[in-house]
Amino acid sequence: MTDNNTINDGASEPVTQVAKGSAEIEEVPNEPTAAALGLTLPDDAHEAQLILLRELVEAREEAGELLENLQRVAAEFDNHRKRTERDQVENVQRASQRVIESLLPVLDSLDAALTIEATSETEARMLEGMRGTQSLILDTLAREGFAPIDAVGTPFDPALHEAVSVNPGEGDQVVEQELRKGYVMRGRVIRPSLVIVGHA
Numbered sequence: 276m277t278d279n280n281t282i283n284d285g286a287s288e289p290v291t292q293v294a295k296g297s298a299e300i301e302e303v304p305n306e307p308t309a310a311a312l313g314l315t316l317p318d319d320a321h322e323a324q325l326i327l328l329r330e331l332v333e334a335r336e337e338a339g340e341l342l343e344n345l346q347r348v349a350a351e352f353d354n355h356r357k358r359t360e361r362d363q364v365e366n367v368q369r370a371s372q373r374v375i376e377s378l379l380p381v382l383d384s385l386d387a388a389l390t391i392e393a394t395s396e397t398e399a400r401m402l403e404g405m406r407g408t409q410s411l412i413l414d415t416l417a418r419e420g421f422a423p424i425d426a427v428g429t430p431f432d433p434a435l436h437e438a439v440s441v442n443p444g445e446g447d448q449v450v451e452q453e454l455r456k457g458y459v460m461r462g463r464v465i466r467p468s469l470v471i472v473g474h475a
Contacts, residue, residue: 371419372460378412379458379466385409386456420461426453426468430475435459437467444474 309316309323314330316323385405393399413423424435431438431448439454450470457468 368461372465375416375419375421375458375460376465378416382409382412382458383455385412422459424457424459424464424468426450426457426470431470431472435464435467436470436472438470438472441472442474446474448472449475 312330314326316326385408388405389402389409391398391402393402413421426436427450429450431450435457436450437457441448442451449472450468451473452471453468454471455469457464457466459465
């Protein structure tokens with residue numbers, strides 16, 4: 276049996292009948308009760324309103340704290356993700372740099388061999404093949420950010436050049452002779468050029 280205010284057929288949510296004018300009736304879902312929210316309200320409407328307002332303020336403060344915590348956790352996770360990605364890139368770069376550094380003696384040997392003057396057609400062909408090999412190696416390494424350091428004729432830069440001797444003279448210091456080629460990788464010096472310094 277139902278009273279005059281509610282209708283419940285057992286299969287759907289209870290609804291409240293709301294009169295419109297004198298005849299029209301619209302069914303709307305019941306509003307939440309204080310008991311459903313775990314509250315016990317006094318009969319005095321003013322006191323009940325104060326309790327509800329206090330609960331609302333506390334709920335908003337709690338929601339604000341939860342949102343702040345969630346935002347902090349999200350920011351920390353994003354920072355961790357970026358740091359992990361950066362570490363992975365750096366690990367790959369360090370590994371490739373170690374491999375390239377192990378190839379420096381090979382490049383030095385090619386540089387030394389290519390300073391020899393060919394005295395026969397056979398030697399000329401051999402030197403030409405070595406130049407092609409050297410060029411192929413350098414082109415391959417360049418794709419990893421590897422590049423030789425400019426030396427002869429450039430201003431002496433202790434960050435890029437290691438001087439074994441300095442010829443006396445006046446004026447700005449410039450690199451006169453390169454004794455061993457230096458290289459950079461992605462802008463970082465992995466070996467400075469070994470040079471003799473003169474003056475411009």
